[in-house]
Amino acid sequence: MCLAIPGRVIEFVDESLRLACVDVAGVQRTINVSLVDTDERPAQIGDWVLIHVGFALSLVDEQEANETLTRLQAMGADYETELNELRESAIR
Amino acid sequence: MKFVDEFRDPELGRTLAGEILATVQTGRHYKIMEVCGGHTHSIYKYGVDDLLPENVELVHGPGCPVCVIPMGRVDDAIAVAHEPGVIFTCFGDMMRVPGSDGTLLDAKADGADIRMVYSPLDALRIARSTPERQVVFFAIGFETTAPSTALTLKRAKTEGIENFSVFCNHVTIVPPLRALLESPDLRLDGFIGPGHVSTVVGARPLEFIPADYNLPVVVSGFEPVDILESVLMILRQLNVGDSKVENQYARVVPYEGNIRALEILAEVFELRPHFEWRGLGFISQSGLKLAEAYADFDAELRYAVPGVRVADPKACQCGEVLKGVIKPFECKVFGTACTPERPIGTCMVSSEGACAAYYNYGRFARDRELV
Numbered sequence: 140m141c142l143a144i145p146g147r148v149i150e151f152v153d154e155s156l157r158l159a160c161v162d163v164a165g166v167q168r169t170i171n172v173s174l175v176d177t178d179e180r181p182a183q184i185g186d187w188v189l190i191h192v193g194f195a196l197s198l199v200d201e202q203e204a205n206e207t208l209t210r211l212q213a214m215g216a217d218y219e220t221e222l223n224e225l226r227e228s229a230i231r
Numbered sequence: 232m233k234f235v236d237e238f239r240d241p242e243l244g245r246t247l248a249g250e251i252l253a254t255v256q257t258g259r260h261y262k263i264m265e266v267c268g269g270h271t272h273s274i275y276k277y278g279v280d281d282l283l284p285e286n287v288e289l290v291h292g293p294g295c296p297v298c299v300i301p302m303g304r305v306d307d308a309i310a311v312a313h314e315p316g317v318i319f320t321c322f323g324d325m326m327r328v329p330g331s332d333g334t335l336l337d338a339k340a341d342g343a344d345i346r347m348v349y350s351p352l353d354a355l356r357i358a359r360s361t362p363e364r365q366v367v368f369f370a371i372g373f374e375t376t377a378p379s380t381a382l383t384l385k386r387a388k389t390e391g392i393e394n395f396s397v398f399c400n401h402v403t404i405v406p407p408l409r410a411l412l413e414s415p416d417l418r419l420d421g422f423i424g425p426g427h428v429s430t431v432v433g434a435r436p437l438e439f440i441p442a443d444y445n446l447p448v449v450v451s452g453f454e455p456v457d458i459l460e461s462v463l464m465i466l467r468q469l470n471v472g473d474s475k476v477e478n479q480y481a482r483v484v485p486y487e488g489n490i491r492a493l494e495i496l497a498e499v500f501e502l503r504p505h506f507e508w509r510g511l512g513f514i515s516q517s518g519l520k521l522a523e524a525y526a527d528f529d530a531e532l533r534y535a536v537p538g539v540r541v542a543d544p545k546a547c548q549c550g551e552v553l554k555g556v557i558k559p560f561e562c563k564v565f566g567t568a569c570t571p572e573r574p575i576g577t578c579m580v581s582s583e584g585a586c587a588a589y590y591n592y593g594r595f596a597r598d599r600e601l602v
Contacts (some may be wrong), residue, residue: 140296140322140372141268141269141295141296141324141582141583142269143375171382173382173491174378174382177491191376191379192349192350192372192376192379193349193350194350194379194382196427196431197483197489200482203483206239207453213237213276220323224323227353228349229353229356230352230353231356
C-alpha cells in the first residue's frame with residue numbers, strides 16, 4: 140500500500156463524487172480524484188496522476204509518470220502485488 | 232558502480248557520484264537519515280550506497296507505516312476482527328504483521344472474516360453492499376494515506392452508512408523525527424526528506440529541523456539519481472555550515488503541500504495526546520483519532536478494544552533499526568529466525584521496511600569499513 144502508482148484519467152464515472160476511471164499500465168479502475176482538484180483547475184480527462192490507495196495524490200506530467208512506472212516495474216514482485224490489489228478494487 | 236547502468240540516466244548517476252566524492256571532506260563522517268521506506272527500497276534496489284564515499288553513511292528512519300505499528304495495536308485489530316458479525320478489512324501489507332498471538336492471516340484461518348482491500352473506499356463499498364454486517368477498516372499510514380481515510384469517512388457520513396467504522400492508527404511524520412533528534416542514541420548530520428508524505432504536508436513542516444537542530448533537509452524523489460542529488464545538496468549545505476529545507480522533488484511536491492488534503496485532515500481527525508510507536512515508545516501528539524463529529528464511525532468506541540501494551544519479542548530489534556541505531560544485519564535474528572517469509576518484526580514484513588530491503592537485496596553484512 141505504500142506505493143504511489145501513475146495512471147491517466149480516461150473518463151469520469153461520477154462527476155459530483157469526483158470518481159474517475161484511470162488507466163494504470165492497462166488496468167482500468169475507478170479512483171477518487173478530488174485531492175488533485177483545485178479551484179483554478181479541477182482534475183480533467185487526460186491528466187496523469189500518482190495514485191495511492193484509490194485516491195489521486197498528485198498531478199504529474201507524462202514524463203514523470205512514465206519514469207515512475209518504469210522504476211516501479213523494475214521492482215518486480217512488489218509492483219505486481221500493488222497492481223493485483225488494484226485489479227481487485229471495485230470502488231463506486 | 233555495479234547498478235549504475237540500470238539508472239534512468241546512468242551518465243547523470245556517474246556525474247553526481249563524482250561530485251559527491253569531490254564534495255566530501257576527508258576526516259569527516261556524514262550520517263544522513265532517509266525517513267521514507269520508499270527511499271530505503273530504492274537505495275538497496277539500485278545500490279545507491281555503493282556509489283557513495285566510505286564516510287557518507289545512510290541510516291534508515293521510521294517512515295514505513297507498516298513497520299511503526301506496535302504489537303498491541305495488531306492484537307487490538309485481531310480482537311475487533313473476532314467480534315461477531317464483523318467483516319474486518321485492511322491493506323494486504325498488514326495481514327502478515329505479527330501480534331503477540333499471531334497475525335491477521337492466522338485470525339482469518341481461525342474463522343474471522345478478514346478481507347484485504349486496495350482502498351478504504353473498497354471497505355465502504357463492502358459495507359454498502361452488506362448492510363446486515365458491520366464493516367471495520369484498519370486504517371494505517373502517515374499523512375500520505377490519512378486523507379484517503381478522511382474522504383472515505385466523509386462519504387460514509389454523507390450517505391448515512393451506519394455499518395461502517397474505522398480502527399484509526401494514522402500517524403504524523405514530524406513528532407517521530409523530533410523524538411529521534413532528541414534521542415541521545417543517534418547523532419545525525421542531515422535528512423533526506425520523505426517524498427509522498429511531503430506531497431500532502433509540503434516541505435514547510437520540516438523547517439523545524441534546520442531551525443531547532445541546525446541540520447539540512449532535502450525532500451527527495453525516488454529515482455536513484457534523485458537520491459544522489461539530494462545527498463549532494465545536503466553535503467554542500469554541511470560544507471558551508473548552512474542548514475535549510477530544500478526541495479529536490481519540486482516536480483511533484485509543492486512546498487506548501489496539498490491544501491485540500493490538509494483541510495480534510497483537520498476536519499475529520501484530531502491529535503491523540505500520545506500514541507505508541509514500535510521501537511520509539513509513546514510520542515506526544517503523534518497519532519490521529521476521529522474527531523468528535525465522526526465519533527459514530529470510531530471502531531474504538533464501537534467495540535471493546537483491549538488496548539494492552541505489548542512489548543516486542545526479546546529477540547526482535549526493530550526498535551533500534553527504526554531509530555537508525557543499528558543496521559538490519561546487526562539484529563540477532565536477521566535472516567535466520569526472521570525472514571520475509573516468516574517475519575518476527577515489522578521491518579521484515581513490508582517490502583519498504585529496512586530489514587526486508589536489506590534481505591531482498593543481499594545486504595547480509597557490512598560490506599565496507601566505516602570511517
